[in-house]
Every structure is written in structure tokens, then in C-alpha cells.
Amino acid sequence: MRYELRFSGAGGQGLITAGIIMAKAASIYEGIQAVQSQSYGPEARGGASKSEVIISDGPIDYPKVTKCDALLAMTQEACDKYSHDLKEGGVLLTDSEFVPRTPEGNFKRVAFPIMRTAKFDVGREIVANIVALGAMVALTGKVSKENAEKAVLASVPEAFLELNKKAFSMGYEKAMEAQK
Amino acid sequence: MSKKVAFLQGNEAAAHGAIYAGCTFFAGYPITPSTEIAEVCSVELPKVGGKFIQMEDEIGAMSAVLGASLAGAKALTATSGPGLSLKQEIIGYGCIAEIPVVIIDIMRGGPSTGMPTGPSQSDIMAAKWGTHGDHPAICLVPASVQEIFDETVRAFNLAEKYRTPVMVMPDEIVGHMRERIVFPEPGEIPVIDRTAPSVPPEKYKPYDTSFGDIPPLAAFGSGYKFHVTGLNKMEDGFPTTKAPIVQAEEERQVRKVEANKADIMKWEEYMVDDAEIVVVAFGSTSRSARFAVNAAREQGIKAGLFRLITFWPFPEERMLEISKKVKAFITPEMNLGQCNGVVRGCIEGNAPVYGIYHVDGEPVNPEEILKKMKEVK
Numbered sequence: 001m002r003y004e005l006r007f008s009g010a011g012g013q014g015l016i017t018a019g020i021i022m023a024k025a026a027s028i029y030e031g032i033q034a035v036q037s038q039s040y041g042p043e044a045r046g047g048a049s050k051s052e053v054i055i056s057d058g059p060i061d062y063p064k065v066t067k068c069d070a071l072l073a074m075t076q077e078a079c080d081k082y083s084h085d086l087k088e089g090g091v092l093l094t095d096s097e098f099v100p101r102t103p104e105g106n107f108k109r110v111a112f113p114i115m116r117t118a119k120f121d122v123g124r125e126i127v128a129n130i131v132a133l134g135a136m137v138a139l140t141g142k143v144s145k146e147n148a149e150k151a152v153l154a155s156v157p158e159a160f161l162e163l164n165k166k167a168f169s170m171g172y173e174k175a176m177e178a179q180k
Numbered sequence: 181m182s183k184k185v186a187f188l189q190g191n192e193a194a195a196h197g198a199i200y201a202g203c204t205f206f207a208g209y210p211i212t213p214s215t216e217i218a219e220v221c222s223v224e225l226p227k228v229g230g231k232f233i234q235m236e237d238e239i240g241a242m243s244a245v246l247g248a249s250l251a252g253a254k255a256l257t258a259t260s261g262p263g264l265s266l267k268q269e270i271i272g273y274g275c276i277a278e279i280p281v282v283i284i285d286i287m288r289g290g291p292s293t294g295m296p297t298g299p300s301q302s303d304i305m306a307a308k309w310g311t312h313g314d315h316p317a318i319c320l321v322p323a324s325v326q327e328i329f330d331e332t333v334r335a336f337n338l339a340e341k342y343r344t345p346v347m348v349m350p351d352e353i354v355g356h357m358r359e360r361i362v363f364p365e366p367g368e369i370p371v372i373d374r375t376a377p378s379v380p381p382e383k384y385k386p387y388d389t390s391f392g393d394i395p396p397l398a399a400f401g402s403g404y405k406f407h408v409t410g411l412n413k414m415e416d417g418f419p420t421t422k423a424p425i426v427q428a429e430e431e432r433q434v435r436k437v438e439a440n441k442a443d444i445m446k447w448e449e450y451m452v453d454d455a456e457i458v459v460v461a462f463g464s465t466s467r468s469a470r471f472a473v474n475a476a477r478e479q480g481i482k483a484g485l486f487r488l489i490t491f492w493p494f495p496e497e498r499m500l501e502i503s504k505k506v507k508a509f510i511t512p513e514m515n516l517g518q519c520n521g522v523v524r525g526c527i528e529g530n531a532p533v534y535g536i537y538h539v540d541g542e543p544v545n546p547e548e549i550l551k552k553m554k555e556v557k
Contacts, residue, residue: 019357024187027360034187037357060544061471063357063464141251 003055003142004065007075007132009080011040011049014129017155018072019051021133025143025151026055030119036064048078055142070140072132073099075113091139093175110139110178117170127167130156134171139179145172182245184363190328190355191258194284194348197332198256200364201371203282204230205255209237209263212296213352214286217258221539224492238263242270245281245541250408252399254336258284261303262293264310272311273343273410275433278387278397280339280374281331284348287514288357289541299352300540302461302515307347308492314430316437318346318444319492321462330369331489337372338444340434343394349491351514353464353543368487377404384548386417387429393436408535437493447490447498451477454482456507460499460523464486465512465544472549480551488519503527508556512536512544 003020007015016038023036038051067087073079073094076144083103086092094102096111114135116146118128130152137148156164188196192224195217198206206221208214222232231248235241238259245255259267274281285335287297287303303310318338322331332348333394340380372462377384377396379404386406388395395415398404407417412426420426437444451456461469466487486502488495502511508531513521520535527533534556 021185023358028187033356033360037353061467061474063353063467064543066471066515066543066546133543 003069005053005070006068007072008050008078011047016051018129019053021151021155023053025148029147029150030143032057035060036061048081112174112178122167129150130164130167131171134168135175138172138175188361189270189358190325192220193325193329194332197329201336203254203256203331205248205253207233207235208242208257209242211263212262214258238266242267246274246279249279249281250400260286260288261290268311275315275409278343281345282335296497300514301351301483304518312326316344320348321491323466326359326361333369333536340372383460385415387415417519418527421534441493448487450485452484456482458484458506459501459510467546470547473553476553499526503530509533512549514538
């Protein structure tokens with residue numbers, strides 16, 4: 001089955017990295033297939049940025065999202081721009097402090113302060129993307145927590161392993177709680 | 181021993197493919213969306229005793245790879261649309277002087293600066309006619325990360341075998357997407373080296389056709405001395421305007437690719453045998469097309485995909501054959517009909533050729549292809 005995820009936010013927030021780690025978790029550690037693609041503006045920082053991941057147990061033809069199963073939106077601009085094709089029964093994860101308005105539709109909404117969690121609970125705002133990734137892993141259930149964590153640890157600089165590990169579990173737990 | 185596996189970007193795979201093929205020299209000028217190729221080469225080439233040079237501009241980079249190749253190295257440059265335009269004069273020099281090099285062009289929106297981060301497939305005709313004059317053209321259009329690796333190796337092999345510049349042209353989507361790749365073991369994919377001269381230096385002529393259409397190429401610095409020019413030349417490499425020689429040389433340069441088309445052309449036919457509608461596509465749009473073909477078959481539409489892996493030389497004869505059995509062709513492409521025109525040019529009006537064209541930086545969505553199939557059915 002084809003499963004389509006989109007990680008979106010502002011350029012520079014690390015959403016492309018989050019998408020790459022999710023895809024790596026699926027294709028290298030989970031042993032299923034994955035393709036990651038991205039779209040970004042000419043700006044190095046700011047502007048809406050998105051990273052798309054297709055996960056499937058069979059070969060993946062079209063590498064982009066057709067109907068989004070799971071969307072992460074870190075900013076209002078990204079949510080407005082990228083939520084149009086969210087699937088019925090899909091899931092929308094937003095940062096509750098930066099996305100006051102979420103679209104109408106029949107899908108699961110999960111929101112918690114992602115940036116704030118990174119800054120105050122983990123200790124560094126820069127790992128907000130990994131907090132969000134942890135939450136997306138929890139909400140989608142397409143890769144195991146263990147495999148996703150392996151992919152995180154294989155993708156970040158050695159000096160920041162603990163920080164990212166903490167960010168990942170914090171995001172995972174917050175999403176589990178928020179779902180209840 | 182299990183093979184090395186990685187989750188890589190297309191551009192990264194291209195650089196690794198080049199090194200697998202024996203490339204030891206990269207000269208380039210960074211440009212989005214091809215920059216990762218230069219980045220990986222700058223890190224990896226020194227590890228294999230190779231050299232990486234960031235040149236002052238695109239023209240300098242193209243000239244540097246020709247020079248490196250004449251000194252015996254397998255050489256690579258990478259660029260995108262605006263850089264390809266700048267390189268064209270020197271690409272022509274490579275064609276007439278018959279210098280094997282590989283040029284990777286990651287296609288972005290154009291013309292001019294266009295849309296630096298947006299995908300496109302609009303350089304396809306520039307691969308054949310970008311540099312002026314009649315000349316051979318080989319252009320490969322991979323559609324996946326693994327295929328970028330494999331086709332980059334093949335590009336070097338073809339350049340060496342036919343002594344001519346070869347282009348690899350993934351669109352931005354293929355260049356920037358990431359997939360799992362399995363690295364082939366050394367020797368698993370054949371690696372071809374240019375034919376060295378069998379005569380001593382004093383008897384060597386760089387364009388000696390007594391050895392066939394592809395004369396052996398000596399390396400500068402190995403004791404062989406010869407003249408290289410962009411002017412029409414004789415077998416010793418010096419300029420000439422003698423009509424019969426110029427005519428024969430020009431014809432040979434084009435013939436060495438045309439006569440070996442069967443060896444160079446590569447494509448994949450997917451459900452074409454009984455198809456009434458055949459989609460002709462390449463690069464990332466071929467992935468949209470395959471998705472659409474599968475969806476169409478589920479709905480009882482007899483659709484098939486003709487996926488080009490070599491774009492130039494184009495498989496004209498096979499296209500003509502297919503055109504006698506189908507109701508219509510569809511060409512989805514990220515340009516305004518460049519492939520469409522080529523298909524029309526080889527099917528003698530046997531079937532209509534419908535186009536789906538995007539130049540807005542958006543990929544061709546499978547839905548659009550499916551919709552068009554229903555319209556033409």
C-alpha cells in the first residue's frame with residue numbers, strides 16, 4: 001500500500017531533513033520502499049518549504065504526493081499552502097502556537113506546541129524538526145519507533161546524538177498524549 | 181559479502197557513478213540544482229587520487245574537462261540550463277576534436293536564469309542542437325537514483341568508446357530525490373577505456389581512419405604529440421578547407437554515433453504490446469506515466485509506456501513500428517512539446533500525438549495523464 005507524507009514549514013526549519021530521516025527509516029531500517037523529494041523556493045531561510053515521502057511495500061512510481069495521508073505543518077503559510085489535498089481519514093499535525101487556523105475536513109487533527117517543546121522541554125529550538133518527526137512516527141505508525149530512532153541517530157552529527165534522541169522521544173510521547 | 185546500500189540523492193549517485201566509471205577529474209562552476217554533484221566530487225575525488233577544480237565560470241570548466249581528457253583522464257562536469265548554454269561552444273569543440281567527456285545537466289526551468297529550483301525537461305533539444313553545426317549527440321535520461329548511477333557509468337563508457345562528449349540529463353526531480361541505492365561491486369558493471377594507439381609516436385595521427393570510424397586517442401604527456409583544433413581538420417589534426425576531406429570528416433563524426441545507434445539506444449516498454457494508447461516519457465514524468473498506465477489498466481483502458489533511457493539517438497524505427505498499431509500517443513513533459521515534436525517526426529502521421537506540457541515548475545501529475553487517456557480513448 002502506498003502511504004504519502006508531507007513535511008512542511010518555513011525554509012530553514014529542517015523539514016527536508018525530517019523527511020529524509022523518515023524515508024531512510026523506511027527504506028534502510030524497515031526494509032520497505034521509500035522515496036523522498038522536496039520543493040523549495042530560492043530563499044535559504046523563510047518561504048514555504050516542503051519535503052514529501054512516499055512509503056510503500058511495492059515499487060514507487062510517482063515520487064510526489066497524490067493524496068496526502070499525513071501532513072505536518074509548522075507554520076500557517078505552510079498549512080494554507082499544502083493542506084488542500086489531505087485525504088479523508090488522514091492526519092494533520094500542526095504546531096498549535098504557529099498554526100491558529102486548520103482547514104475543514106474529515107481527518108484527524110493533532111496539535112501541540114512543537115517549537116516550544118523543542119526550546120523548553122528539549123533545550124534547543126533547532127531540534128524542532130526532530131520533535132516533529134517523532135510525532136509523525138507516532139501518528140502514522142508506518143515505521144517502528146526503534147527503526148526511526150536508528151535513522152535519526154545515523155543522520156545527525158555525533159556531538160548532538162543525545163539532544164536529538166531526546167527531541168525524538170519527546171515528540172513521540174507528546175503526539176501519543178495529544179491523540180488520547 | 182553483502183553489498184553496500186545507501187539512501188542517496190540522485191545527484192550524489194551521479195558523482196559516485198562517475199567515480200565507479202573511473203573518473204578522476206571534475207571541473208565545474210556550482211549551479212542549482214546540480215551543485216551536489218560538485219560537492220560529492222570535491223570530497224570523493226581526492227580519495228581516489230583525482231582532482232576537483234572549481235573554475236572561474238562554466239566555459240572555463242568545460243574547457244578544463246576537455247584538457248583533462250586529452251591528458252588521458254576520464255573527466256566530468258555538471259551544470260544546469262544557464263551553464264549548459266554557456267558551455268555549448270566548447271561542447272562543439274569536444275565534438276569536432278573528438279574528445280570523450282561527460283556532461284551532467286540537471287534540468288531546471290528556463291530559458292535564461294528561469295526558475296533555479298523548479299524542475300524542467302526543456303534542455304532536451306539543446307542536447308542535440310545546442311552547439312552549432314552538424315555533430316554527434318548522445319544524451320541519456322535516467323529516471324531513478326539507481327539509474328542515475330548506472331547511466332553515468334554508461335555515459336563514460338559511451339564517451340570512451342565513441343570518442344565524443346556524452347550528456348546525462350536528469351530533471352531536477354530525479355536529481356534531487358532520494359531513494360535506496362545498491363552499489364555495484366567493482367567489475368559488476370563493465371567499465372570501458374578509450375582505445376590507445378597501437379603505433380609508435382612518430383607514426384601516430386589523431387584522426388587516422390585506417391583504424392575505423394573511431395581513431396585511437398593518445399594521451400598528452402605519454403610521448404605522443406599531436407595538434408588539436410576547433411577547425412575542420414585532416415587526419416594529422418591540422419586544419420584544412422579541402423572540400424572532400426571536410427565532407428568526409430564531418431560525415432564520419434556523425435556516422436560514428438548514427439551507425440552504432442543500436443548499441444547506444446536504450447528504452448523500456450511497459451505494457452506496450454497490446455496498447456491502444458502509448459505514453460512516451462522520460463525522467464520523472466515517466467514515473468508519473470507508469471502510475472497513470474497502471475491506473476488506466478485497472479479501468480480497462482489499454483495503455484502502455486514507452487520509457488526513453490537514451491534520448492539521443494532517438495529510437496525512430498521502433499517508434500514508427502509502434503505507431504502502426506496504436507490509436508494515439510501521449511507525451512507528458514516538463515517543456516512545451518520538445519519530445520512531442522520528435523515523436524511526430526518519426527511516425528509518418530500514423531497516429532495523433534497529444535501533449536501534456538508543464539513549464540510552471542510543477543511535475544506532471546498522473547491524474548492529468550489519466551484524464552488525457554480518457555479523452556483520446
